Amino acid sequence: MCQVDEEYNGQLEHRVTPRVSKKCVKCKENTAVLIIRAGDAFCRGCFKEYFIHKFRAMLGKNRVIFPGEKVLLAVSGGPASSSMLSQVQEGLSRDAPKKLRFVPGIIYIDEGGASGQSMEERERAVAQLESVFRATNYHYHIVHLEQVLSLPSSVLEAGSSATEKPQTGSSYKAAVDQFIQTRKNQHPDLSVENAQSHPSSLSMQEVENGGTSPITPEQTQALQRLFASVRTLTAKEDLLHTLRQHLILHTARTQGYTKVMMGDSCSRLAIKLLSNISLGRGASLATDTGFSDPRYGDVVIVRPMRDYSSKEIAYYNRMFDIPSVFIPGLDTKAQDKASIQHLTESFVTKLQTDFPSTVSTIYRTSEKLNTACPPQNTHTQPSAKCLLCVCALDTKLEEFSAYQATLISEQLSQRRGPGPGFTPGTAAAPGLPPASSASQCCYSGGGQHQSCMTGEGGCCSSAKEPETVDLKSLLCYSCRLTIKDMTAEDALPQYILSEAERRKRRSQMREEISEFLLDEEEDEAILRVNGSL
């Protein structure tokens, strides 16, 4: 069969050898020191301006961060998030034109307990980062991954979004005006920036609390047991990502931050997009890779570095001495094919060297995707969201789908009983609808499936899920794959197991009272009441 059934030829953009021009394309005076895209040669000063402008433009375009709002910067020590930190510093500095007006804090998650670093290595890394953080005078929070073991289960509940906050462009402007007005009238001298320049006692105290002291060897062992119970590196990386998000979310909530800034570059997002597709996360692709991610409701994730390539960031950091700290991760020493995430990274990186438009093309795909997957607002009952990643559940059996086909394959391969000899006998029912009738609901054909399921469970009875509500039923398609790679579900941290139990009880409760509920909304209202009891 010919491999080409659609016209895909002649679209590849081949590597272009940049023509080195002596002068900067922007000021046309100074000697160019670097080339970012083919043909775009910049001098040092113009590159700095371009880089800084991009950050402001990204925030300015999206208008989601409000004046005076507390914003938590997630810094991993890597080049992109370190660069993000420097951009925030730049934007908040006294003499910056179009000054940024939010109140920043920093969070670093120390994952050394999962990736097998020694206590000394971890302490050294934390010390290095602390010296960077201290130089900013911002509040900062060093959180160890072990702390995930003592999270409250409430972290998995979607918070209610701050609806009183204006969301549209015009009201954003009103909020800014109001902010400036208030400051002029009430605190003519005390600016937000001034307040930050004195590191508060709270900041120091947190460092002590969050520092190395509270982590016991027992906690580290418990964390290592959890990761040892995961059989594949793919699932380990996915779980680590989920737990990290929970810790950041929890810290943001308890410390009063309403936005979290992540340092994902456009190169990182392109890899994430492709690896999430490969992990079955297509339904939440837009929230996972878009500028803002509203899934948690009260805390919104934003990705202001998404327009920078990793190359630009590397140039900038080197040229302007932005410090970054290398910290080995789960897959640092892994082979290319050790995990889906790692494989995707090396695939995209290699393709990018041959076809320099690879990353930007994939990245543009993410911009065309819908962020508002059906129930992304917080009024949806929590059970409609995945217990782990908090995305909208994508496991409803509506139309015939890959998910349903997989369930059928599983079922047909482990059916117990006599051989296939009995099959022809059960084939009495005609398999297909008559040409005249437009559509009937369900046509059963195979041996053990007879009746048509009603309700939202979908049409085909053969793919019906087991009656018992297990952990899987609370998870999205992709998180199910991760849990499937675990030797035991009950190795998960307690806060996840308790929340799972609570959701199961609530769904049983709803089952019992379902006939008395008048409609969906009523249903949820009652559940909310019960849930808070």
Add this chain to the structure above:
Amino acid sequence: MPVLCSSCAEKRAVLKRPKTAHSLCKECFFWAFEEEVHQTIVSAQLFKHGETVGIGASGGKDSTVLAHVMKVLNERYNYGLKLLLLSVDEGITGYRDDSLETVKRNQQQYELPLKIVSYEELYGWTMDAIVKQVGLKNNCTFCGVFRRQALDRGAMMLKVDKICTGHNADDVAETVLMNVLRGDIARLRRCTAISTASEGEGVVPRCKPLKYAYEKEIVLYAYFKKLDYFSTECIYSPNAYRGHARTFLKDLEAVRPSAIMDVIHSGENLSVREGVKMPVQGTCGRCGYISSQALCKSCVLLEGLNRGLPRLGIGKHHRLHEKILSQQPLTQKEERKLKAVDF
């Protein structure tokens, strides 16, 4: 110690299913494979009782297995379908000759009527003649575009209600990845559909009953059923993006066997932002085939061939379409641009 079949628990298992990793005996594997295709057909409502269905038959493994399974299921479940094999003869010496022989043998084995439509009778050009004019590098554009229409034209000639093709899960997943790499959001949205409804004239609805069948299981099925097929990798190099996507998918499958289905699941659940421009589907001004441009791809290619301007169909020359349609002459500059071909 022999492993027992996980399904019947009686017979010895002879294979491990690539899709689920279960160990099965031959009969249970056949049964599971066929049953899954059956479930796909009934749940996705691919056919209606009494329809005439053309099976796109290339002689390769996918279409050979498809023809076999369709025949089996049609009898087992009394679908009441009139099945026939539909083949395209591109006129490639040494390539199609062998595969067409295979299709002819299939016809006898399955007792299904066979109709072969040739490029020569449809377009007046064989692939060999096209290769002579356009060079090896670009000919896949031609055979892809021409085949798509050839099946439709053949189907209409035979008054077929639906065409089913042998596209399998690997093909679909590969196409999802390829469209992401190309940033082609319109195709990304369409490519996971199991069937295309009839839109406009000149298009027979198509479907993919093997959409959820793994390529490896198709080979296993053909192997244990001793089905006769011709190994037909296109003799010309496949398109670069598809090649990358294919290698990547194979690697993904090696890391996590469910990855093929996981990619399809992702593709099925993507939601495209409102307001993202989608090409408007219209029809070709010359032949009436579905097309987003004034002329369909195949009419443009044909025009290029007939005028000795092979590049016409290969690059993007949409603005020339109106000119061609109204039979206006091209300028010398345009002619020169369209003549150059790298071999």
